[in-house]
């Protein structure tokens with residue numbers, strides 16, 4: 296068995312760059328424990344690391360990742376407990392102030408649901424996990440003659456909203472949201488473009504964040 300050389304190389308880079316910069320912070324976090332104020336629920340997709348997108352330092356983000364950034368509805372005796380356990384810990388022990396559900400373009404999980412791809416295994420873990428997308432798909436109605444990429448984009452965003460609803464089905468979340476101590480957010484990352492859009496409840500749509508800086512970063516002239 297060989298430990299991947301890519302990881303050893305990456306660790307060497309961490310030792311020469313990031314560790315010296317962050318050593319004090321790591322030591323303090325080891326002594327005092329973590330106290331992140333933000334939980335991010337993201338997708339496993341290797342292109343959408345929340346720590347990279349949000350330029351996060353150690354101890355800043357409490358991150359849970361799963362296929363298609365989903366949260367199952369509250370089911371105390373249900374089987375899907377990994378997300379629920381992390382959520383409970385974040386809300387009740389860490390007392391995070393924000394939960395961000397981070398979706399993204401070209402999500403393979405969402406696509407698998409929309410295309411009803413054949414099960415990958417006899418257990419069909421992905422297929423069964425992705426059944427959680429069904430309520431979001433229902434809110435959109437039939438695909439009709441929409442182009443697949445357009446439909447998938449709408450489904451990725453609709454799923455973020457049903458995930459926010461699912462979060463509210465947890466009593467520990469709902470109570471804190473109602474008391475104004477916890478805020479829930481949905482955000483959407485455009486993999487190809489690097490854009491970030493955040494859901495605006497007031498007008499019911501996703502709005503780009505830092506779009507001027509985004510244009511500048513890509514070298515697009517301002518008019």
Ligand SMILES: [Zn+2]
Pocket residue numbers: 338339340362363364399401402403404405
């Ligand atoms: Zn994904």
